[in-house]
Amino acid sequence: xxxxxxxxxxxxxxxxxxxxxxxxxxxxxxxxxxxxxxxxxxxxxxxxxxxxxxxxxxxxxxxxxxxxxxxxxxxxxxxxxxxxxxxxxxxxxxxxxxxxxxxxxxxxxxxxxxxxxxxxxxxxxxxxxxxxxxxxxxxxxxxxxxxxxxxxxxxxxxxxxxxxxxxxxxxxxxxxxxxxxxxxxxxxxxxxxxxxxxxxxxxxxxxxxxxxxxxxxxxxxxxxxxxxxxxxxxxxxxxxxxxxxxxxxxxxxxxxxxxxxxxxxxxxxxxxxxxxxxxxxxxxxxxxxxxxxxxxxxxxxxxxxxxxxxxxxxxxxxxxxxxxxxxxxxxxxxxxxxxxxxxx
Amino acid sequence: xxxxxxxxxxxxxxxxxxxxxxxxxxxxxxxxxxxxxxxxxxxxxxxxxxxxxxxxxxxxxxxxxxxxxxxxxxxxxxxxxxxxxxxxxxxxxxxxxxxxxxxxxxxxxxxxxxxxxxxxxxxxxxxxxxxxxxxxxxxxxxxxxxxxxxxxxxxxxxxxxxxxxxxxxxxxxxxxxxxxxxxxxxxxxxxxxxxxxxxxxxxxxxxxxxxxxxxxxxxxxxxxxxxxxxxxxxxxxxxxxxxxxxxxx
Numbered sequence: 001x002x003x004x005x006x007x008x009x010x011x012x013x014x015x016x017x018x019x020x021x022x023x024x025x026x027x028x029x030x031x032x033x034x035x036x037x038x039x040x041x042x043x044x045x046x047x048x049x050x051x052x053x054x055x056x057x058x059x060x061x062x063x064x065x066x067x068x069x070x071x072x073x074x075x076x077x078x079x080x081x082x083x084x085x086x087x088x089x090x091x092x093x094x095x096x097x098x099x100x101x102x103x104x105x106x107x108x109x110x111x112x113x114x115x116x117x118x119x120x121x122x123x124x125x126x127x128x129x130x131x132x133x134x135x136x137x138x139x140x141x142x143x144x145x146x147x148x149x150x151x152x153x154x155x156x157x158x159x160x161x162x163x164x165x166x167x168x169x170x171x172x173x174x175x176x177x178x179x180x181x182x183x184x185x186x187x188x189x190x191x192x193x194x195x196x197x198x199x200x201x202x203x204x205x206x207x208x209x210x211x212x213x214x215x216x217x218x219x220x221x222x223x224x225x226x227x228x229x230x231x232x233x234x235x236x237x238x239x240x241x242x243x244x245x246x247x248x249x250x251x252x253x254x255x256x257x258x259x260x261x262x263x264x265x266x267x268x269x270x271x272x273x274x275x276x277x278x279x280x281x282x283x284x285x286x287x288x289x290x291x292x293x294x295x296x297x298x299x300x301x302x303x304x305x306x307x308x309x310x311x312x313x314x315x316x317x318x319x320x321x322x323x324x325x326x327x328x329x330x331x332x333x334x335x336x337x338x339x340x341x342x343x344x
Numbered sequence: 345x346x347x348x349x350x351x352x353x354x355x356x357x358x359x360x361x362x363x364x365x366x367x368x369x370x371x372x373x374x375x376x377x378x379x380x381x382x383x384x385x386x387x388x389x390x391x392x393x394x395x396x397x398x399x400x401x402x403x404x405x406x407x408x409x410x411x412x413x414x415x416x417x418x419x420x421x422x423x424x425x426x427x428x429x430x431x432x433x434x435x436x437x438x439x440x441x442x443x444x445x446x447x448x449x450x451x452x453x454x455x456x457x458x459x460x461x462x463x464x465x466x467x468x469x470x471x472x473x474x475x476x477x478x479x480x481x482x483x484x485x486x487x488x489x490x491x492x493x494x495x496x497x498x499x500x501x502x503x504x505x506x507x508x509x510x511x512x513x514x515x516x517x518x519x520x521x522x523x524x525x526x527x528x529x530x531x532x533x534x535x536x537x538x539x540x541x542x543x544x545x546x547x548x549x550x551x552x553x554x555x556x557x558x559x560x561x562x563x564x565x566x567x568x569x570x571x572x573x574x575x576x577x578x579x580x581x582x583x584x585x586x587x588x589x590x591x592x593x
Contacts, residue, residue: 196449196457196465199438203446206435213395214450214506215421221455228458 017320018272022186025273025280029179033172041171043287048175048182049239050259051279054267055189056232057260062269063193064225065205066131069257070119070139071233076252077115078108078234080146083159083241090161098165105238112234113227115142120226124219127208139257147249158248162241178239185235186276192228193272201225262300265307268314277316346409348373348510348542349394354403356393356566363389365566367403371510376536376543378557380550380577382587386566387546388430391512395427396420407510421450426508430515430546432495436488440479440498443487445470447505469505477501477531493524500528504535511535513545517552525549529556550588554578562587 011019032044057071085107089100096104119138123131146153153159168174192198200221203211212218241247250256259282260275267278282300289299311318349371356364363386371377379387392398394405396417405413412420435443448466449455457465474480477497482490487498496519503511516532517525529552535541547553553560553574560577562570564587570580577583 191461192458194462196446196454196460196462198458199442199446199462200449200455202438202442203435206437207433209397209417210429210433210435210502211450212417213397213421213427214447214502215418216450216455217416217418224456 022273038171041175045175045178045243047279047283048178049236051276052182052185053233053236054260054263054275054279056229058264058269058275059229063201068135069132070135071260072256073139073142073252074112074116074230074233075237078112078237079240079247079251081107081111082238083162083247086162101165108238109231109234113231116227116230120223124222143252146252158246160246162245164242266314268316270313271316274314274316350406352404355401363566367568373542374540377559378553379546379561381563385563387563388514391514424509426503426506427512428499428503432499434487434498440485440487441483444473444501444505447502451506473501473505492519510542515546
């Protein structure tokens with residue numbers, strides 16, 4: 001028991017709250033397909049994909065300190081890039097080869113990154129509410145382009161029939177594929193968050209002016225982060241099409257962007273794994289609430305209201321606070337030096 | 345000896361107010377001098393103009409012979425000019441060590457590195473700066489929760505992490521206790537003496553000014569009134585009238 005306790009606290013000391021939470025979540029995610037029926041496996045896939053999307057959003061919000069209301073544009077661009085390549089690679093019989101399937105998945109991130117490069121070029125000139133509004137405007141612009149360019153994107157009909165190869169048509173197989181890709185993506189994001197660049201992002205969040213006087217080209221660094229966040233959103237989008245068998249312009253819209261914001265606020269922007277914890281809560285809640293009522297927007301609206309008012313750091317922020325308070329009491333009793341962990 | 349900083353005919357006005365008027369100023373390498381003057385004299389604006397925070401309306405700034413007039417702040421910082429702010433300007437949510445470490449990374453040109461591990465890059469330099477500024481024992485504390493004096497010390501540490509050749513300090517001891525102020529200025533003296541760092545600081549405490557600056561510049565309403573050694577400035581009649589008088593009355 002005590003050795004176990006030591007293990008947890010070592011994990012906490014090394015990686016912050018995200019360490020133990022990530023470990024527990026990974027084990028639970030691995031076990032999800034054991035639940036009876038396909039339903040929770042499908043919900044689990046959705047949690048992972050939207051969680052990755054929300055995590056990419058938090059690179060901008062939690063680490064760089066800018067809120068984007070148009071981040072779904074890159075999720076949608078990734079989804080459409082994959083879907084359109086997917087349709088081209090499909091055989092006349094309507095099937096796609098395994099290799100072609102993976103090839104179509106790789107189309108998402110670069111196309112989304114390119115979109116982010118163009119949008120970001122303008123957005124990083126601004127901060128705060130102006131950054132948020134411009135990102136929203138660009139998001140809606142891209143939404144309308146996809147929505148109305150019928151000959152190229154099939155407009156509001158969307159693209160249907162994104163049936164993955166037979167092996168991955170099985171919900172459990174697609175789930176594990178998604179889990180593997182999301183885990184690798186999150187490990188990459190963790191590396192970036194803990195890199196010199198990741199900490200430069202935190203300096204930009206805290207004090208852009210000071211960073212500039214250290215020789216940091218603020219806009220160029222923001223743009224790079226914007227592109228990285230866009231690429232990860234694009235990866236999430238790439239996974240979405242074959243999962244839901246279709247893509248539609250709504251994937252680029254502000255409501256989709258809002259999902260990333262909601263998840264991040266629920267889970268906590270201050271912790272690395274906050275957004276994916278938020279995705280677990282948001283998506284499962286939605287799955288349950290929709291069984292009983294059609295008033296999902298009302299429900300989630302109320303929850304967000306309560307979170308913003310009473311739990312501004314999200315669920316993980318709340319837990320972190322509790323741990324700090326307990327450590328503080330222990331430190332008062334003993335001689336412990338409290339170490340602080342921020343932005344993990 | 346070559347001039348490290350050469351300012352000619354510097355002008356700046358906000359609306360109709362001239363905050364900097366025809367300022368000519370130069371510093372020799374290894375010099376340690378102070379700008380003094382009443383509140384609103386234009387001392388901070390002058391530093392803002394030199395470091396690219398404000399745009400100059402007219403005039404020229406040369407650093408080591410290079411024209412840096414109206415270049416963006418990050419560009420000027422990279423050439424080797426660093427500054428510490430009057431109101432401590434730190435990264436409030438990061439720890440003390442992370443504050444300094446990121447400044448070190450910027451100086452090492454590693455700010456774009458996404459494959460490195462931040463905790464393993466520039467460790468020695470970070471430790472050296474923390475040690476130098478007496479912040480070693482506070483490295484794990486969140487910067488925003490430090491006492492005022494420690495914040496100012498961290499401010500100085502961040503500025504030093506950039507390995508500058510020219511350092512601007514805007515009231516480096518404001519908000520510090522007498523003891524803290526003394527040790528901070530001793531550190532500045534040491535940097536100047538041992539590392540040959542050229543230092544320009546503003547200060548209201550005349551005790552500190554006369555003990556630590558070898559050259560003084562008195563500004564008043566955006567203009568330079570007197571320049572010279574502390575003794576010369578002290579003896580100057582105009583200086584007595586616009587500034588020193590109120591302190592030594």
